[in-house]
Amino acid sequence: EVQLVESGGGLVQPGGSLRLSCAASGFTFSDHYMDWVRQAPGKGLEWVGRTRNKANSYTTEYAASVKGRFTISRDDSKNSLYLQMNSLKTEDTAVYYCAKNMWSGSYYAFDIWGQGTMVTVSS
Amino acid sequence: QSVLTQPPSVSGAPGQRVTISCTGSSSNIGAGYDVHWYQQLPGTAPKLLIYGNSNRPSGVPDRFSGSKSGTSASLAITGLQAEDEADYYCQSYDSSLSVFGTGTKVTVL
Numbered sequence: 045e046v047q048l049v050e051s052g053g054g055l056v057q058p059g060g061s062l063r064l065s066c067a068a069s070g071f072t073f074s075d076h077y078m079d080w081v082r083q084a085p086g087k088g089l090e091w092v093g094r095t096r097n098k099a100n101s102y103t104t105e106y107a108a109s110v111k112g113r114f115t116i117s118r119d120d121s122k123n124s125l126y127l128q129m130n131s132l133k134t135e136d137t138a139v140y141y142c143a144k145n146m147w148s149g150s151y152y153a154f155d156i157w158g159q160g161t162m163v164t165v166s167s
Numbered sequence: 168q169s170v171l172t173q174p175p176s177v178s179g180a181p182g183q184r185v186t187i188s189c190t191g192s193s194s195n196i197g198a199g200y201d202v203h204w205y206q207q208l209p210g211t212a213p214k215l216l217i218y219g220n221s222n223r224p225s226g227v228p229d230r231f232s233g234s235k236s237g238t239s240a241s242l243a244i245t246g247l248q249a250e251d252e253a254d255y256y257c258q259s260y261d262s263s264l265s266v267f268g269t270g271t272k273v274t275v276l
Contacts, residue, residue, distance in 0.1 A: 079265065081213075088169065088270040089205075089213065089256050105264060141212055148219035151260055153203040155224065157212040 046070035046156050048142050053161030060132050060165075066125040066142030066158055074098060074120035077145035077152060080127050082138035083160075092116075092140070095125070110136075132165045139163075170195055170261050171268035178274040179247045187271045189240040189257030197238035200260040204233055204242045207254040216255070217242060249275050 052064040066078070077100075080092040093106040095116045104116050115128040125142050139162050143154035172190045179185040189202060196202055204217040215224050217233035220240065230251075232243045240259075244251055252275045257268035 081267075088254075089207075089258075089267040091258075091265040091267060094265070107264065146215075146218070148201045148203065148222070150199070150219070151201045152265075153201070153215055153218040153258070154205070154213075155215045155218070157214070159212055 046144075048144065048156055048158035050140065050142055050158040050161040053140065053163045055164045055166065056132055057167050058132060058134055058165055061128070061130045062132065062163060064127040064129070064140055064142075064161060064163070066127075068123045068125065068144070071144070071156075073118075073123040078116075078118060078125045079143045079145060079154060080116060080125075081141045081143055081154070081157075082136075082163075083141070084135075084138040087138075090138070092127070094145075129163070132163075134165050137163060137165045169269045170266050171257055171259060173255075173257060173268040173271045175269070176272045176274065178276055179244075180276045181247055181249065183247050184243060184245045185247055185273060186244075187242045187255055187257075187273070189242070189259075189268045191238050191240075191259060191261075193238060195238075195259050195261040195266060196235065196240060198260075202233070202235050202240035203258045204231075205256045205258065207256065209253070213256065244273070247273075247275055251275060 079094045139160040144156040145152040146155040205213040206216045207213045220235040221233045
């Protein structure tokens with residue numbers, strides 16, 4: 045079964061750091077681009093960032109709202125994706141989802157999503 | 168603030184047809200990027216509903232269909248069912264970065 049399982053969420057104070065993990069199974073993780081998407085309570089989906097695969101030099105991209113504070117990495121030997129979040133703000137409070145990319149014919153869609161992990165930034 | 172605009176809500180009676188629009192611009196949908204659609208049932212993760220503007224993943228009923236024209240895209244649900252009550256999001260790219268629509272809540276009357 046193709047599956048993504050996030051972990052690492054919790055309560056953190058403003059200015060603090062947190063590292064999220066996403067464990068993949070059921071597919072060849074190393075072949076795929078992987079993204080993080082978040083959803084603040086009662087709000088819509090917001091793209092956070094992407095890591096490409098080895099063939100594309102593991103390059104990363106980030107939304108403007110997190111650039112310079114968040115870092116996406118991956119360990120293909122462990123089938124795992126990570127999101128290092130630093131200098132956290134209250135507005136980073138959200139459920140964080142990892143998502144697998146699939147080629148749609150001319151660009152990428154997110155065909156598999158994890159169940160999400162909640163991050164709360166509060167004093 | 169999302170660059171893809173959707174109506175906040177749409178509603179319909181069981182069996183009816185509803186459509187959800189996703190309006191973008193020349194830097195995203197109009198630039199030729201595919202539009203994808205996701206369904207999010209209450210309390211669950213999003214699920215891919217339509218990819219590449221009009222393609223359904225395996226297991227998605229053919230009641231769901233997508234189209235794209237110019238700087239906009241649409242999702243249609245025909246034969247609306249109670250289990251279709253959910254939030255729906257379009258997704259595309261703007262300057263090669265992923266963007267989501269503002270989201271639409273579908274209510275089955």
